[in-house]
Amino acid sequence: MKNVNLGHRTIVDIDGQVAKVLKGLGNLEPPLDLRVVRELLKLDRGYYSTTDDRLLRETFSRMKVAGKQVLLRPTLLRDAVRSLSLKALYLPDQKRILLDKNLPPIKHRWNEAHEIGHDLIPWHADMMLGDTEHTLTPVCHELIEAEANYAAGRILFLGDRFAAEATSSSPNFDLVRGLSKRFGNTMTSTLWRFVEQAHAGRPMVALVTGHPHPTRRKPGFDPSNPCRYCVESPPFRERFGMTREVDLFSAIAGYCGAQGGGVLGQCELVLSDLNGDPHLFDFETFFNSHEALTLGVWLKPHVRTAPVSIFR
Numbered sequence: 001m002k003n004v005n006l007g008h009r010t011i012v013d014i015d016g017q018v019a020k021v022l023k024g025l026g027n028l029e030p031p032l033d034l035r036v037v038r039e040l041l042k043l044d045r046g047y048y049s050t051t052d053d054r055l056l057r058e059t060f061s062r063m064k065v066a067g068k069q070v071l072l073r074p075t076l077l078r079d080a081v082r083s084l085s086l087k088a089l090y091l092p093d094q095k096r097i098l099l100d101k102n103l104p105p106i107k108h109r110w111n112e113a114h115e116i117g118h119d120l121i122p123w124h125a126d127m128m129l130g131d132t133e134h135t136l137t138p139v140c141h142e143l144i145e146a147e148a149n150y151a152a153g154r155i156l157f158l159g160d161r162f163a164a165e166a167t168s169s170s171p172n173f174d175l176v177r178g179l180s181k182r183f184g185n186t187m188t189s190t191l192w193r194f195v196e197q198a199h200a201g202r203p204m205v206a207l208v209t210g211h212p213h214p215t216r217r218k219p220g221f222d223p224s225n226p227c228r229y230c231v232e233s234p235p236f237r238e239r240f241g242m243t244r245e246v247d248l249f250s251a252i253a254g255y256c257g258a259q260g261g262g263v264l265g266q267c268e269l270v271l272s273d274l275n276g277d278p279h280l281f282d283f284e285t286f287f288n289s290h291e292a293l294t295l296g297v298w299l300k301p302h303v304r305t306a307p308v309s310i311f312r
């Protein structure tokens, strides 16, 4: 699944909203403490748990998931949470964010920032939003969720600050790892923002997948849809956007070892651009014992001196 291309106008609008908040907080150093953001925006945060009924007994009649009205009559939050497998929720009339307590804490930060995004984006204001596990990860089919995720990234990575720091060194995994620590965000979300916002005009692509080695694939592995996410930098989308995820994955599988963690491999690969001209990319894959993260960075046009495998 490829990252959603938000329009220029939308990006400018959301950047402006987030910049206002960051300005209101003063020039903060990373990592951002979301508590100060909630204080500034007068947002309240609560948790719900499917095993704790107090909050779940509240009734709601207006609830939308990814912009669609899903409840036609007053419904117990408990039933909505269960039937829609919600993972987080924003109640605009109460200025209240609710997070699923049963999720691993490492996911709370992104989920909370995502809900703050709904609060910040003016055209989301009239919606009661519930987020399923599916839409809450940093991609989703619906534009509105992509917008909230974009805002979440701008908040958690302090607006332009991230790109300014990220583009001061050459792009590789060590840099992404350092930025992940510095900004206090997961490797996956850092890699994602890195490709989208710190590309500095260079074609780059990131993939989030299961372990690429054939002996390490999970039973449910779907060869026709091998990537959880495929994130393209705008210059990559423009020139290499027709590259298929299955082809990228099989090229990655070609150089990755079967190690259970750490760097799985690194390789120079040739990708054809829109005109059929070959270009050299540096690919590197890292396994965090849960999912494999791959970063591919454009190096230079490829001069054919020896036979190489070219795919598109």
Ligand SMILES: [Zn+2]
Pocket: 114, 118, 129, 130, 131, 135, 144, 145, 148
């Ligand atoms: Zn959402």
